[in-house]
Amino acid sequence: MPAELFELTVAEAIEKIETGDLSSGEYFDAYREAAAGDELNAYLWTAEDGGDGDGELRGVPIAVKDIFCTDGIPTTAGSRILEGYEPPYDSTAVRKLRDAGARVLGKTNMDEFAMGSSNENSAYGPVRNPWDLDRVPGGSSGGSAAAVAAGLAPWAIGTDTGGSIRQPAALCGIVGLKPTYGSVSRYGMVAFASSLDQCGPLTRDVTDAALLFRHLVGRDACDSTSLEPQGEVELPRRTDLRGLRFGVPAELSSEAEGVEPGVSQVFEQTLRRIEELGGTVEQTKLPHAAHGISAYYVLAPAEASSNLARFDGVRYGLRAGNGDLLTMYEETRAQGFGDEVKRRIMLGTFALSAGYYDAYYGRAQRVRTKIADDFRAAFESFDFLVTPTSPSVAFRLGARTDDPLAMYMSDYCTVPMSLAGVPAISIPAGLSDGLPVGFQIAGPPFSESAMLDAAHALERSIGFELAPTGIDVDD
Amino acid sequence: MTEFEPVIGLEIHVQLKTRTKMFCGCALSFGEQPNTRTCPVCLGHPGTLPVLNAEAVHFGLMIGLALGCEIGPRSIFHRKNYFYPDLPKGYQISQYDLPLAEHGELAIPGGPTVRITRAHMEEDAAKLVHLGESGRIHGAGESIVDFNRGGTPLVEIVTEPDLRSPADAREFLQLLRTTLKQIGVSDVNMEEGSLRCDANVSVREPGESGLRTKTELKNMNSFRFVERGINAEIERQSQLWRSGEGVSQETLHFDPTSGSLTSLRSKEEVHDYRYFPEPDLVPVVPTPAMIERARDALPELPAARMERFASAYELPPDTAAVLVTWFELGSFYEEALTAGDNGGPTPRVLAGWVTGELVARLREEGLDDPRASKVSPGAMSELVAMVERKALSQSAAKAVLAELTRSGGEPQAIVEQKGLAPIADSGELESIVQRVIEADPGAVEQIRAGKDRAVGAIIGAVMKETKGRADGSEVTRIVREKLGL
DSSP, X not given: OOTHHXXXXXXXXXXXXXXXXXOHHXXXXXXXXXXXXXXXXXXXXXXXXXXXXXXXTTTOEEEEETTBOBXXXXXXXXXXXXXXXXXXXXOHHHHHHHHXXXXXXXXXXXXXXXXXXXXXXXXXXXXXXXXXXXXXXXXXXXXXXXHHHTTSOSEEEEEESSSTTHHHHHHHTSEEEEOOTXXXXXXXXXXXXXXXXXXXXXXXXXXHHHHHHHHHBSOOTTOTTOOOOSSOOOOOOOOOOTTOEEEEEGGGSTTSTTOOHHHHHHHHHHHHHHHHTTOEEEEEOOTTGGGXXXXXXXXXXXXXXXXXXXXXXXXXXXXXXXXOHHHHHHHHHHHHSOHHHHHHHHHHHHHHXXXXXXXXXXXXXXXXXXXXXXXXXXXXXXXXXXXXSSSSSOOBTTSSTXXXXXXXXXXXXXXXXXXXXXXXXXEEEEEETTEEEEEEEEOSTTOHHHHHHHHHHHHHHHOOOOOOSSSXXXX | OOOOEEEEEEEEEEEOOOSBOSSSSOBOOSSOSTTOSOOTTTTTOTTOOOOOOHHHHHHHHHHHHHTTOEEOSSBOEEEXXXXXXXXXXXXXEEEOSSOSEEEEEEEOTTSOEEEEEEEEEEEOOOEEEEESSSOSSXXXXXXXXXXXXXXXXXXXXXXXSOBOSHHHHHHHHHHHHHHHHHHTSOOOOTTTTSEEEEEEEEEEXXXXXXXXXXXXXXXXXSHHHHHHHHHHHHHHHHHHHHTTOOOOOEEEEEETTTXXXXXXXXXXXXXXXXXXXXXXXXXBOOOHHHHXXXXXXXXXXXXXXXXXXXHHSOOOHHHHHHHHHSHHHHHHHHHHHHHOTTTOOOHHHHHHHIIIIIHHHHHHHTOSOGGGSSOOHHHHHHHHHHHHTTSSOHHHHHHHHHHHHHHOOOHHHHHHHHTOOOOOOHHHHHHHHHHHHHHOHHHHHHHHTTOTTHHHHHHXXXXXXXXXXXXXXXXXXXXHHHTTO
16 A cells, blocks of 8 residues: 555545545555554554445545444444443444545543543544554544644544534644534534533644544534524635734633743744734733633533433443442442542532532633633734643643643643634644644634635644654555 | 321322324224234334324324423433333333423412312323232233233323312312313323323321321222322321331222222332333424414413412312313303393302202203203203293293203293193183192191291292292292281
């Protein structure tokens, strides 16, 4: 199999398939073999054959985070409690992609129920970062990000609740887009925090992200919170940033606590690059953004504590205990859930308890509203807000597992956009100590096309080379 | 001994008869094979999301308007979290602090007006079947779940504690049932569970203004059980106050066979449902057009019917109340009225027969709907008209009605077939009377001795002899005349 095949972006591969320079079957098989030989633990399931794929996406393979229900294909959400579970239906995202002619290549590893920032919370073992096998790929969509970065998939879908697409994309050196809340159907995504969860692409470049997003977007009758898209998703063309105003929120940028110097350096370089491309860069404020993590870790666990109640041993998945009802509940959930999931269920249950609701859930909701207001105000003066995606580059496996708060801070720069429901994209902007650094661009609701366009111009100028050093890609 | 005053409020769950379930496309179930009316959504599979049934909202609005409620400009759904095998998601989607409708009232004809606190939408749980002798989850060998019912749309109606007697509670419930049936949103069958009633009960001394500790009664699945259950609870609470022990807050289960109340859970065991706004649904904001459509769909409601019956037919309040509260009976009555086109019965007389004799016959047959009996509105009309024009005696008419309810047919034909035509010839009647008097000299002697009561025996014997065909007042007149009284 020619190694050049793996160099192609999906848009390029589709073009070659259309001109007859590449066969759809050959392209799929190459990735099927690569995925089958996965040494990163990026996949939890890989396809034997992809079935038929016809339509605009020409039968290209796609890796799907194991949080998306796939009809008759195991779906675990990274949890022991769903081991062996085969959903009786396809999630809307997967169905739309199949309808457009994509073929499911495999289901990717993830933090259990998308709770984590390192993929170490998977019940099926951690995923390794292709840039350095001793480091985490980020999370929770770590399997999707690592697979795309390592050439085990041409592209992938993941989900982002507080940064779960953008942060692993940043740590693996690829592009990750979290769309506006409501723009992609959540139907068939195993729910973590319903008011925050959003499906989006993880791709090699911005053009692929736009192409994939185009096929995901749209109102779905099965998801009451989904919204009609505002116009067609345009493939990006822009090569400069003239006339665009970029705001740098002090609270989330280089000045923020915990941002590594190497990350700051790449971020500052990128700001200068924006100016070189004709954009303006100005400092601004998101006064409440610093409280994002605190609010998020009340709201998301609260919703999760309820969303995860259905895993009770009655209808599907793991059933443990001795036949007595209470024992069945207790044993099933004790054995089926990992530590982080249990921690968040307990946090969330407490936050919603009578007598504490106002002090925790109520207050966190008010903070969320304030943060959304901050963004709205900022977007009156700026087209986009930019921040580092992650305060740090990929950290070592095990480095933060004993310190949940340190782990939670991984999402410091991505959580505010999730709370505000606005779209944001992470693109690779450079390296720090040989590891990728992500640059985050956030825009007003439904500004994806413009945002992708700007990201494209910047990407073109940066010229980031996706050449993970931890694996031998030509092998 | 202190007589306590009961204070009663009701919580009524109504299953809506929409085409599909509250949050998915499954058809509602009417006794199908277990677990055949299910889908990933109502089975609570991972990743599924609820989508609100527009017809359920329409029915909910109709109920709200029928109960004189204000429609909430923006109502939202909450999650009520608790674990139970009949609850597939681990939470029930219900409305909480912003219900679809609130602040209504329903006036019992000739009785109190009961304020409606709220009417809100929610989903029904699945059905648990406990195998084993206890029939309850505790002590069951095994329990199995039928998810057909899970997700059926419900409207919960909550009243203020405005009821002061078990009889009023029963009457209110009957009126509410009539109203719901009339607007066509539910089958409202208590035995089948499409109408379910819980009662909040407390007692206090007359004149006392505050409310004492209440208990909640569950599982009263007939009108009779509601009355009996509340009665039993009032008795229990009264005794607890008299003995100085006092009442503690708890939920009680009424056992209709023994008439006893057993505690389901005490205050300490009250669930913390951890309500929070359902993030998978958007707020319900009824538009003026939606409200208008719901209002247009409402038929004549009991209060309006009561007024119309009273004024148009000049019915006494008690009679009108029976016809209004028992919806099918009222409709039957009106059909019978219009059936008698040429010289039909007087509305007031017909109403007396329908609410008296016909109701008695229906009760005997155990029928809720006169249309389920053999008697047609036309036959009923004709029967009463015959009585009015003295073509049939009262007692013969009763016999004919009994025959009509049993086997159907036309009154005239039955009269002829059974020879029940009245003895119109007064000469014939006089000779029968003469014969009866002569046959019972003992009675005549008693009467002459001043025992007026014995006249009754003579009259009775005449009626028996004429098989009820004679007019009672005419018989009395002739008997008294012959005896010189």
